[in-house]
Amino acid sequence: MRNGFRIFLGSLWLGAALVSQAAAAETAPHARLELIPERKQLAAGEFRVAVRFQIEKGWHLYWKNPGDSGLAPSFEWDLPRGVRLREILWPYPEKIEDASGTTYGYRDEAVLIALFEAAPKLSEAAITVKAKWIACEKTCVPEKGTARAVLSVKAPAAPPEALFLEAEKRIPYRNPYWLLSALIDDRTLSLVLYSPEGAAVPPGLRFFPEDPELLDPGAAQTVTGSKGSVELAVPLSAAAKIPQRLKGAVVADAAWNEWDARRALEIDTPLRLNPKKGT
């Protein structure tokens, strides 16, 4: 009897779990996924599609390096023959801190830009993405979504989606005027930026590394120098395995050049070791 009761309770519990799972699938996720092509008219060569997450107030999603906790969104693309995904450009994140540590993520909205290449003579391209992500507020919820976009040669010519102008401002870019050097000296990363013709260094510099193990996201970053060159120094994390190249973004509170409003430089540079001290 006792056992029977237990089994009954167990199946009730299982039933409740199944029902709550079904309910969870029906409730709106905390982020909404959309694919928005820059132009609906398809032409051979490169084209761009925005992957937009609209995030519920108070919640956040993560950058490709999530920091101390969390997880980056992942994508599974279903592409027609003749279409190739070249690269996904991620907007730079913001630091999100809580009692447990520092993470890199997005609030309100994140617009990634996916670069594709279309083969010549393609008349239509239907692109589907299945994405999985973790949305966090005080708690974290794994979510998923599917979005679709169709480009066609028959679509009327139209100006590009205005969304891209804003989205581009948050994508780290290669700035040929600022020279870079990255060095590890005594378990400290030193990233030096040399400004073109002594131009002023924009304020508020911070570095976001792509390698999740290289730095502690909460570690203090020291910025010294202001005109001509600037050094950003950060101690390596205890778990750091030193990579061949330093990748990530340096973000400022203002633009790097007068003629360009973008605030984040893409960093992709060989990482040298101080030969005298080693590491």
Place this chain on the structure above:
Amino acid sequence: MRLRSFFAALVCCSLACAPAFAAAELGKTAPEFTLTDPSGQAHSLSEYKGRTVVLEWTNPECPFVRKHYASGNMQGLQKTYTEKGVAWLTINSSAPGKQGNLPAEEWLRWIEENGVASTAVLLDPEGRVGRLYGAKTTPHLFVIAKDGNLVYQGAIDSVPGTDPAELAEAKNYVRAALDETLSETPVSEPSTRSYGCSVKY
């Protein structure tokens, strides 16, 4: 990070406990602590002196933790290594009112329903031990060798995520660290980046 958790520990220490102690550091003696289990019984790290000890930070409501319990992966590790004499301490540092801070009877139910095979499940609602060890995520694992030194800190495995399908391709760092330390060889990967939910301090 180490400094920060040290200061956090200091602050907590001045409030909550008398003896001064330093934060956990790889290669050094793992700091002593005492916590109670859901039945109210106290457990101290020093009780397991001379044995290999695993500290596993958990939160039953965190999806990253659920991956390892719903699949039986965590319980499998607990069973395998406690049978080899390892003391496995599962610790929850969720503050009152935060996710994963469960009443005692729910802890007991969680242990029973999931077949949790740890030596003890310990509650750290003040977050004192979590901060002392610098636990950042759930799960976050630490291995203490027989000599009392901390020999591993980091992730349970190499594939961050919440999908049990990921387990097949993952390299289990804790298994590797335990196998090495149990056979008296140095741990080849002593520190990895833990992944999961933030600890709800």
